Amino acid sequence: MKLPRRNLSPQSMFVRMADDHQPKFHYENWTNDFEAWKASTKPEVMKCLGVFPETVDPNPELKLEWEEEGIRGQRWIIDVNTKLSATVLIFFPTDMKEGEQRPALLCWHGHGPYGKESVMGNRSTPERKADIESTNYDYGLQMAHAGFVTYAVDWLGNADLDDNSKPNWWGNGHNRDWCNIYYLHSTMFGMTSISINVGIGMATTSFVSSLPEIDSDRLGVMGLSGGGTMTLWTALCDDRFKAAEIICYSDLWATFGIRDINYCGMQVAPGLYALVDLPDLQGLLAPLPLLIDVGIRDMCFRVDTAIACYHQLENIYSAADATEHLELDLHPRGHAWGGNKSPEFFRKRL
Numbered sequence: 317m318k319l320p321r322r323n324l325s326p327q328s329m330f331v332r333m334a335d336d337h338q339p340k341f342h343y344e345n346w347t348n349d350f351e352a353w354k355a356s357t358k359p360e361v362m363k364c365l366g367v368f369p370e371t372v373d374p375n376p377e378l379k380l381e382w383e384e385e386g387i388r389g390q391r392w393i394i395d396v397n398t399k400l401s402a403t404v405l406i407f408f409p410t411d412m413k414e415g416e417q418r419p420a421l422l423c424w425h426g427h428g429p430y431g432k433e434s435v436m437g438n439r440s441t442p443e444r445k446a447d448i449e450s451t452n453y454d455y456g457l458q459m460a461h462a463g464f465v466t467y468a469v470d471w472l473g474n475a476d477l478d479d480n481s482k483p484n485w486w487g488n489g490h491n492r493d494w495c496n497i498y499y500l501h502s503t504m505f506g507m508t509s510i511s512i513n514v515g516i517g518m519a520t521t522s523f524v525s526s527l528p529e530i531d532s533d534r535l536g537v538m539g540l541s542g543g544g545t546m547t548l549w550t551a552l553c554d555d556r557f558k559a560a561e562i563i564c565y566s567d568l569w570a571t572f573g574i575r576d577i578n579y580c581g582m583q584v585a586p587g588l589y590a591l592v593d594l595p596d597l598q599g600l601l602a603p604l605p606l607l608i609d610v611g612i613r614d615m616c617f618r619v620d621t622a623i624a625c626y627h628q629l630e631n632i633y634s635a636a637d638a639t640e641h642l643e644l645d646l647h648p649r650g651h652a653w654g655g656n657k658s659p660e661f662f663r664k665r666l
Contacts (some may be wrong), residue, residue, distance in 0.1 A: 322636055334575070340591050340592075341595050343518045343595075343628070350632065358600050360553075366585070367513070368507070369512055371399060372396075373395065374523040375419050376394045376457035377392065386411070387438075392406065394552035402516055403432075404469045405467070416532070418463070419662065419666040420439050420466070420467060420530045420534070421535075421538060422521055423455055423459070423468045423538055423539065424538070424546040425540070426542040430444055437456065437457030453653065459662070463663075471509075471518075472582065473494035498581060500581070510584075513546060518554050520552070535557050536666055542582060543563065544566075547600070552601060559604065564622075568593055599632030599636075602641070603638030606633075607658065608642070609645045609654045610626060610646050611648075611649045611654070612648050613649065643661060
């Protein structure tokens with residue numbers, strides 16, 4: 317008698333589940349009625365995020381102002397919710413005239429030891445310089461040189477909000493990923509890391525928009541990798557943003573998430589994959605102008621499934637009659653910012 321083949325691997329169980337899984341609101345399973353799909357899908361997706369932090373007055377304090385290489389930089393500290401403050405870096409092009417207002421870009425960072433500092437071009441050590449050069453990471457600085465006001469803030473667990481570093485030095489994460497610890501903490505309060513981090517970005521944007529140099533009707537958002545996650549959710553939750561660039565965060569959850577285990581607590585929300593796949597989530601942005609960066613040699617989000625994600629996104633934008641609002645920067649780098657279309661994209665859209 318042939319014995320049945322048993323599976324004793326929990327990971328294999330989840331891979332098999334993903335192989336058979338169809339999210340409830342996966343666009344390819346719907347008719348071509350984009351408006352009906354979006355109206356049904358987005359409210360259900362937003363429920364996954366849980367409660368957002370209570371908003372507060374930012375109580376801003378300018379800590380430092382300096383000039384270098386055609387940029388006027390500012391470092392502020394603001395309150396982003398009732399229990400947390402954050403530091404914000406803002407770069408102004410020095411060719412701005414008195415009384416002039418410019419469009420502003422929120423530049424989210426990805427995972428890594430330096431948070432917003434790399435995005436804003438901090439090359440003060442060989443390690444920081446290498447971090448930037450390996451991924452063309454300093455888009456906050458480069459886009460300021462291109463004429464935009466740019467600003468950046470840390471999300472939980474990075475740079476000034478890193479519990480393993482000064483000024484915090486908790487150091488009691490027991491060698492665990494803080495992204496996952498914060499996710500567990502958040503869900504205990506009916507929140508998610510996404511809702512807290514998006515709240516940080518929204519509070520920062522409200523403060524930056526109040527500055528006299530900013531045209532608050534011309535706001536964009538961009539970010540690499542985990543910053544692409546933050547860009548996607550920020551644009552979904554905050555309609556003040558008129559254009560977005562998602563850099564190397566396109567793929568399918570069955571592959572990069574379940575199979576490759578290439579995600580963490582700051583990227584997920586309870587029940588999300590039961591509702592949508594990643595291209596569906598991106599498609600909920602339509603008709604918002606959207607630039608997608610895909611690295612041909614990206615070993616984090618592999619190009620085969622990244623392009624499969626993009627093709628599904630194309631179908632959604634087409635159904636939304638917004639094909640002209642979607643652009644692709646398919647570049648020969650790895651997990652990095654292409655930068656080939658970004659300045660012109662934001663000039664055109666903002």
